[in-house]
Amino acid sequence: MKVAAVAALFALVLAAAPVVAAASAGTAGRVIDRTFVCTPVATYGGMRDISVTAAPPYKDPQEPEPAMLLVKSGPYSPYEQLVAVRTKAAQRFGSNQYRAGVYANTARCALSRASVPLSPKGLPSPPVLWSKEVDCKVRGRVLVHVRAELDSPSAGRPTGAPYAGAVGTVASAQIAVRSEKTGKPIGFATLGQDGKTKLWTKSGCS
Secondary structure (H helix, E strand, O other), rough: OOOHHHHHHHHHHHHOOOOHHHHOOOOOOEEEEEEEEEOOOOOOOOOOOOOOOOOOOOOOOOEEEEEEEEEEEOOOOOOOOOEEEEEEEEEEEEEEOOOEEEEOOOOOOOEEOOOOOOOOOOOOOOOOOOEEEEEEEEEEEEEEEEEEEEEEEEEEEEEOOOOEEEOEEEEEEEEEEOOOOOOOOEEEEEEEOOEEEEEEOOOOOO
């Protein structure tokens, strides 16, 4: 594809996907700190499905997985993630769609000015210290505040439709999830520089 065609395509994606600004509006930086409002997949009775995942590195020689923090919704597919942090690239669905870095689903999330504390306050303790995915039912949209430190500066860009964000090796990260409707916390997860993760989630999630 010619350079002009690629530039035009990226311009179209950027115009349709303001979450690319998650990396300081295209300015390269090491710290990504943004809040998104995301629409989870509807299930039944006015409820919506959301899951929060925290996983340290899985060092299986056949299928290694990097450390990650994920906020997902809907059935298992290339489009289930709403906001994601991965320390390294991961091979899934026959392609290297999931790159290392911090990114959001441009079809379901947009930037928000809402204030979401990066804290487990209001969530049951102690946190889960191993790999865990927790499913929750919510009403309406959710707010997701992600803060991550990269090993080197990275500017926002498309990372494979429908995702956009900052590509690069992640040193540490935090993700807080709250209900937009009630403001109550749903989950909080951390990823330390040692690769270890912690996950707190609200009562009633499974």
